[in-house]
Amino acid sequence: xxxxxxxxxxxxxxxxxxxxxxxxxxxxxxxxxxxxxxxxxxxxxxxxxxxxxxxxxxxxxxxxxxxxxxxxxxxxxxxxxxxxxxxxxxxxxxxxxxxxxxxxxxxxxxxxxxxxxxxxxxxxxxxxxxxxxxxxxxxxxxxxxxxxxxxxxxxxxxxxxxxxxxxxxxxxxxxxxxxxxxxxxxxxxxxxxxxxxxxxxxxxxxxxxxxxxxxxxxxxxxxxxxxxxxxxx
Amino acid sequence: xxxxxxxxxxxxxxxxxxxxxxxxxxxxxxxxxxxxxxxxxxxxxxxxxxxxxxxxxxxxxxxxxxxxxxxxxxxxxxxxxxxxxxxxxxxxxxxxxxxxxxxxxxxxxxxxxxxxxxxxxxxxxxxxxxxxxxxxxxxxxxxxxxxxxxxxxxxxxxxxxxxxxxxxxxxxxxxxxxxxxxxxxxxxxxxxxxxxxxxxxxxxxxxxxxxxxxxxxxxxxxxxxxxxxxxxxxxxxxxxxxxxxxxxxxxxxxxxxxxxxxxxxxxxxxxxxxxxxxxxxxxxxxxxxxxxxxxxxxxxxxxxxxxxxxxxx
Numbered sequence: 001x002x003x004x005x006x007x008x009x010x011x012x013x014x015x016x017x018x019x020x021x022x023x024x025x026x027x028x029x030x031x032x033x034x035x036x037x038x039x040x041x042x043x044x045x046x047x048x049x050x051x052x053x054x055x056x057x058x059x060x061x062x063x064x065x066x067x068x069x070x071x072x073x074x075x076x077x078x079x080x081x082x083x084x085x086x087x088x089x090x091x092x093x094x095x096x097x098x099x100x101x102x103x104x105x106x107x108x109x110x111x112x113x114x115x116x117x118x119x120x121x122x123x124x125x126x127x128x129x130x131x132x133x134x135x136x137x138x139x140x141x142x143x144x145x146x147x148x149x150x151x152x153x154x155x156x157x158x159x160x161x162x163x164x165x166x167x168x169x170x171x172x173x174x175x176x177x178x179x180x181x182x183x184x185x186x187x188x189x190x191x192x193x194x195x196x197x198x199x200x201x202x203x204x205x206x207x208x209x210x211x212x213x214x215x216x217x218x219x220x221x222x223x224x225x226x227x228x229x230x231x232x233x
Numbered sequence: 234x235x236x237x238x239x240x241x242x243x244x245x246x247x248x249x250x251x252x253x254x255x256x257x258x259x260x261x262x263x264x265x266x267x268x269x270x271x272x273x274x275x276x277x278x279x280x281x282x283x284x285x286x287x288x289x290x291x292x293x294x295x296x297x298x299x300x301x302x303x304x305x306x307x308x309x310x311x312x313x314x315x316x317x318x319x320x321x322x323x324x325x326x327x328x329x330x331x332x333x334x335x336x337x338x339x340x341x342x343x344x345x346x347x348x349x350x351x352x353x354x355x356x357x358x359x360x361x362x363x364x365x366x367x368x369x370x371x372x373x374x375x376x377x378x379x380x381x382x383x384x385x386x387x388x389x390x391x392x393x394x395x396x397x398x399x400x401x402x403x404x405x406x407x408x409x410x411x412x413x414x415x416x417x418x419x420x421x422x423x424x425x426x427x428x429x430x431x432x433x434x435x436x437x438x439x440x441x442x443x444x445x446x447x448x449x450x451x452x453x454x455x456x457x458x459x460x461x462x463x464x465x466x467x468x469x470x471x472x473x474x475x476x477x478x479x480x481x482x483x484x485x486x487x488x489x490x491x492x493x494x495x496x497x498x499x500x501x502x503x504x505x506x507x508x509x510x511x512x513x514x515x516x517x518x519x520x521x522x523x524x525x526x527x528x529x530x531x532x533x534x535x536x537x538x539x540x541x542x543x544x545x546x
């Protein structure tokens with residue numbers, strides 16, 4: 001209900017402010033609009049129900065990309081679209097010379113954020129944050145292909161496919177999970193670097209962080225990803 | 234920024250022009266910019282078509298626009314999306330603008346509520362084109378409340394230019410421009426000030442390092458020509474000088490006059506004296522303002538960098 005009320009007040013503020021004070025006065029209502037936007041209507045769901053998340057252990061990851069491949073095989077990504085990416089970076093001042101340890105990796109998909117930008121910007125409401133587990137699912141049959149989610153997601157999770165003219169993204173294998181199965185990426189990881197579970201539990205793992213290696217601030221969307229950084233150098 | 238390119242820039246530009254044109258005629262009708270009777274109609278005529286053409290371009294820009302166009306109806310669905318607000322505002326504005334234009338064309342008085350509703354929707358349209366970008370936290374260059382203010386000022390300026398330019402050809406007989414030059418001088422000056430504040434904010438670092446990189450693309454990077462030559466020189470500084478010169482000349486005549494009638498006569502003399510040369514200059518200037526407005530939207534879209542570019546540091 002507060003959603004409806006706040007929208008009305010936003011509009012009222014916008015209109016009143018605009019008429020009275022003209023162009024310059026609009027700076028003020030705009031502030032209110034942006035702030036109201038921050039309090040996402042879906043944010044409340046995340047606190048009520050469980051929030052599932054990924055845990056990624058940079059020290060364990062061997063960069064085999066099986067998580068990526070398993071996802072690609074399962075969901076047959078269209079050309080130019082990647083639901084999960086394994087990012088790679090060479091460590092410069094590494095004291096360890098074995099080739100396998102000279103890189104750091106980061107396997108990333110959609111982070112099923114607590115305050116997902118995609119959910120709030122999508123004009124057609126193709127995105128839903130599930131109340132029961134906090135998974136952000138997207139319905140490609142609703143997508144008009146406007147690309148707003150593509151620019152709004154700090155993690156580049158929604159991916160636009162030129163072929164289909166629609167956006168798609170990681171669903172956390174919501175359908176498989178509903179049948180009691182694991183996400184395919186997690187199941188494919190040979191070294192258990194990528195795991196998943198209740199975010200509150202995952203956060204209790206010692207040494208986890210939400211931001212490493214230049215990732216965007218977790219304050220933007222509150223991602224459901226915990227990372228155990230590599231003890232390097 | 235991904236698939237957001239030229240078409241979106243033109244869409245934002247036309248949305249601004251249509252809304253600004255409506256408000257130009259609205260201001261002329263209400264006597265807010267002096268006795269500018271030449272502008273009382275033209276702005277109303279171009280408002281709805283400009284916005285509608287822009288909206289049509291957006292349809293071409295959508296991945297499903299030509300494949301499953303019925304999905305566009307779904308764009309009314311998510312009231313938390315700024316784009317959905319835009320769909321409501323633009324649809325209403327196109328409708329109101331068309332009805333208003335019909336009344337003006339028939340030379341009958343439009344209901345005041347309609348005219349005022351159009352003005353409110355015009356402000357909404359202008360604000361929307363900026364808000365669409367400013368709510369995107371993942372693009373630091375856009376994520377500031379300055380964005381809607383900048384887009385509103387530029388929309389008013391380009392809309393006024395489009396209206397004056399077209400009125401010059403449409404309205405036969407005596408040209409009455411009132412305080413258009415003074416108004417335009419104010420708008421162009423405001424735009425220069427707001428842009429200065431915007432870049433000041435960016436280079437102070439308060440929008441983050443990616444915003445600085447974006448601004449550097451404009452200042453001495455790949456978009457420097459579009460920024461310095463087209464936007465700053467052609468679209469802002471040039472018009473500023475001409476409008477300032479004209480406004481100064483007109484003020485001279487107004488201050489000489491003891492009565493409004495005399496002022497009018499003096500103004501007529503002044504117009505006759507400067508003749509077609511000055512009119513041509515104003516027309517070119519109006520064109521330059523519009524080209525600058527398009528350049529503004531283009532450089533803001535093209536300079537945008539994501540907060541994170543999927544590389545590890």
